Amino acid sequence: xxxxxxxxxxxxxxxxxxxxxxxxxxxxxxxxxxxxxxxxxxxxxxxxxxxxxxxxxxxxxxxxxxxxxxxxxxxxxxxxxxxxxxxxxxxxxxxxxxxxxxxxxxxxxxxxxxxxxxxxxxxxxxxxxxxxxxxxxxxxxxxxxxxxxxxxxxxxxxxxxxxxxxxxxxxxxxxxxxxxxxxxxxxxxxxxxxxxxxxxxxxxxxxxxxxxxxxxxxxxxxxxxxxxxxxxxxxxxxxxxxxxxxxxxxxxxxxxxxxxxxxxxxxxxxxxxxxxxxxxxxxxxxxxxxxxxxxxxxxxxxxxxxxxxxxxxxxxxxxxxxxxxxxxxxxxxxxxxxxxxxxxxxxxxxxxxxxxxxxxxxxxxxxxxxxxxxxxxxxxxx
Numbered sequence: 091x092x093x094x095x096x097x098x099x100x101x102x103x104x105x106x107x108x109x110x111x112x113x114x115x116x117x118x119x120x121x122x123x124x125x126x127x128x129x130x131x132x133x134x135x136x137x138x139x140x141x142x143x144x145x146x147x148x149x150x151x152x153x154x155x156x157x158x159x160x161x162x163x164x165x166x167x168x169x170x171x172x173x174x175x176x177x178x179x180x181x182x183x184x185x186x187x188x189x190x191x192x193x194x195x196x197x198x199x200x201x202x203x204x205x206x207x208x209x210x211x212x213x214x215x216x217x218x219x220x221x222x223x224x225x226x227x228x229x230x231x232x233x234x235x236x237x238x239x240x241x242x243x244x245x246x247x248x249x250x251x252x253x254x255x256x257x258x259x260x261x262x263x264x265x266x267x268x269x270x271x272x273x274x275x276x277x278x279x280x281x282x283x284x285x286x287x288x289x290x291x292x293x294x295x296x297x298x299x300x301x302x303x304x305x306x307x308x309x310x311x312x313x314x315x316x317x318x319x320x321x322x323x324x325x326x327x328x329x330x331x332x333x334x335x336x337x338x339x340x341x342x343x344x345x346x347x348x349x350x351x352x353x354x355x356x357x358x359x360x361x362x363x364x365x366x367x368x369x370x371x372x373x374x375x376x377x378x379x380x381x382x383x384x385x386x387x388x389x390x391x392x393x394x395x396x397x398x399x400x401x402x403x404x405x406x407x408x409x410x411x412x413x414x415x416x417x418x419x420x421x422x423x424x425x426x427x428x429x430x431x432x433x434x435x436x437x438x439x440x441x442x443x444x445x446x447x448x449x450x451x452x453x454x455x456x457x458x459x460x461x462x463x464x465x466x467x468x469x470x471x472x
Contacts, residue, residue, distance in 0.1 A: 091124040093117060094371050094407075097381040098394035099137040100414050103445035104452075106130035106141050112449040113379055113412065116456030120464065127371045131380070131394045134281035134358020135224030136187075139168040139177050142220075145366035146170055148177070153210040155183045155203035156238075158227040159195065160253065163188060167207050175218045175365075176211035180204040180340055181225035184234075186302065189227045194303035196229040196295075196312060198254035201343055205238025212272045220361055221347055222281045223340035229299050230255040231288060231316045232346020240268035241350070255295070255341070256308070259315040264326040269350070278353035281361040283392035286338035288331075288345045289317045294338035302341070316342055323349055359397030369401050377463070378402045378409045379456070385431055386417025399427030412455060414444060432459065 095117075097109040104112070110128040117126055129145060132138040143150060148170045157163035168177035181187065183203030186194070204221075211219050228234070233243060234253055242265035243251045243258075251257045287293050295304065295312040304312060317332070324330030327349055331337055336355040337345040347353035363369065372378060380398040382389070389396050399409045403426075411423070411431040420431055434451040435444050444451070 091121050092127070092375045093121075093124055094127045094129060094375045094378045096129040096131050096368060096378060096398045097412070098131050098133060100381075100383040100445075100448055101136070103383065103414070103448045106132060106137050107144050108449070109381060109452065112452035113456050116453040117460055119457055120460030127375075129366050129368050129371055131359065131366070131368070131398060132222075132362050133224075133283050133392060133394045133397065134222045134361065136179070136181060138222040138281065138358065138362060139166060139179050141362055142177050142365050143168045151210070153207060155206035156200070157188050157203055158184045158199040159189060159193065160200070163203055165203060165207055167210070169214060173218065174216055175220065176214065176216040177220045177222065178204065178207045178211065179222045180343060183207050184228050185225045186227040187225065194227065196299045196302035196304035196341070197256035197308055198252070199228045199302065200230055200234030200253035201226070201228045201232055201341070202234035202238045202253065204343065205235035208235065209239060209270065212270060212276065216276055218277045218279070220279045220281055221343070221353065222358060223343050224282060224358070226340035226343065227302055228255070228343070229295055229302055229304065229312050229316075229341035231258065231294070231319050231342030232344070233258060233319060235343060236269075236346050236350050239273065240270045241266065242268055255312045255315055257315070258319040259311070261319055261322055264322050266326060273351060278347060278351040279361055280336060280339065280344055280347050280353045280355045281358035282336060282339045282344065282355070283358050284339040284344075285335035287333045287335070288320055288337040288342050289313055292338070294342040297338070298341060320345065357392045357397060359392060359394050363397060363401060368398065369405075372402050372405050372407055375405070375407045378407050379412065380409060381412035383414040384417050385411055385413035385415070385420050385423070387419025387422050389420070389423055390426065395428065396423065396426060399423070403427035410459060412452060414448070
C-alpha cells in the first residue's frame with residue numbers, strides 16, 4: 091500500500107509538515123507496513139518556503155529588510171544551494187500580517203523590503219528566484235520592490251517619490267539606468283493563485299485595496315495612480331503588461347515582476363509540486379490524501395487540494411481531502427479529481443479548540459478513513 095500525503099497548512103493551527111505528520115500517525119495505526127510519502131504543500135501563500143525546504147533539503151536564511159510601513163523586519167527566505175534557487179515569500183517582508191489592523195494603509199505601504207530580499211538572493215548567487223506573492227499589505231504595483239533594485243521613480247521636480255501606491259500619481263519620469271544588472275541573468279517565477287489585472291474594476295486596488303485599509307475614495311485614487319505608473323512604465327520599457335492575468339496579484343507586484351523582471355506567472359501549487367516532486371511521488375500510489383483549513387468552492391481557484399487532485403487524476407489515483415471545515419460549494423470539486431472530503435470536527439467545539447486539537451482530530455479522522463478503505467474488495471490490505 092503506497093499513500094502520498096500532500097496537504098497544505100491549516101491556517102492559525104498547523105504547518106503543512108505538521109498536518110502531514112499527523113496524517114501519517116493515523117495511517118500507521120491502520121497500515122503499519124504501508125509506504126507513506128509525505129509531501130507538504132503550499133499554493134504560493136504562507137508556508138511556501140517551509141514546504142519547499144522540508145522536501146528539497148534547502149536552507150532557511152534571514153535578512154533584515156524594510157517592512158511595509160518602513161519599520162525593520164527580520165524576513166525569512168529559502169535557498170536551494172544545489173540549483174541556485176531562492177524562494178521568497180513576499181509576505182515575509184511586505185505582508186498584511188506585519189501590520190496591525192488599525193495601521194493598515196494601502197496608500198503608503200511599500201514592497202521595498204521584497205526588493206531587498208531579491209537583492210539578498212542576487213548576493214547569494216541566485217540563478218532562479220521564485221516569488222510567492224500571497225498575503226500582501228501593499229498596493230504599490232511593485233514600485234517599492236523595483237526601487238530597492240535600483241529603479242529611480244522621479245516627480246516633475248526630479249525628486250524621488252515617497253513610498254506607496256498613491257505617490258505614483260506624481261510620477262513624471264521612470265529612470266532605468268540604475269537597475270541592478272544581475273537581474274538579467276536570473277529567471278523569475280511568480281507563484282500565486284490570483285489572476286486579476288492591475289487596474290479597473292477587477293484590478294488590485296478595487297478587489298484587494300479595501301482589506302488593506304483603503305476607503306472607496308482611496309480605491310479610486312489608487313487605481314488611477316497605478317494606471318499612470320503602468321502607462322509610464324510601458325513607455326520606458328516598450329511593453330505594457332497591466333492587463334495580463336496576474337498583474338494585479340499582491341497589490342500589483344505581479345505587474346512589476348512581469349514588466350521589469352520578465353517573470354513567468356504560474357499557479358503557486360504547480361510551482362511547489364514541481365519542486366517537491368509530487369508527480370513522481372503520486373505515480374504508482376494507491377491513494378493520495380490532501381487537505382487545507384477550509385475546503386470550499388474557492389479551492390477551484392488554484393488552491394492546494396485542486397492542484398494535487400489534478401496531478402493525481404492524471405495518474406488515475408484517488409484523492410481524499412481532510413479539512414478543518416467544509417464550506418459552500420465544496421462538492422463542485424468532485425468533478426475535478428476529488429473523490430471524498432471530510433471535516434475534522436467530530437462534535438460541537440470552538441474554533442480555538444479545533445485549532446488546538448487539530449493533530450488529534452486529524453489522526454482520528456484518518457484512522458476512520460483507513461478502516462473504511464480497508465473494506466474495499468481487493469483490498470486496501472495490500
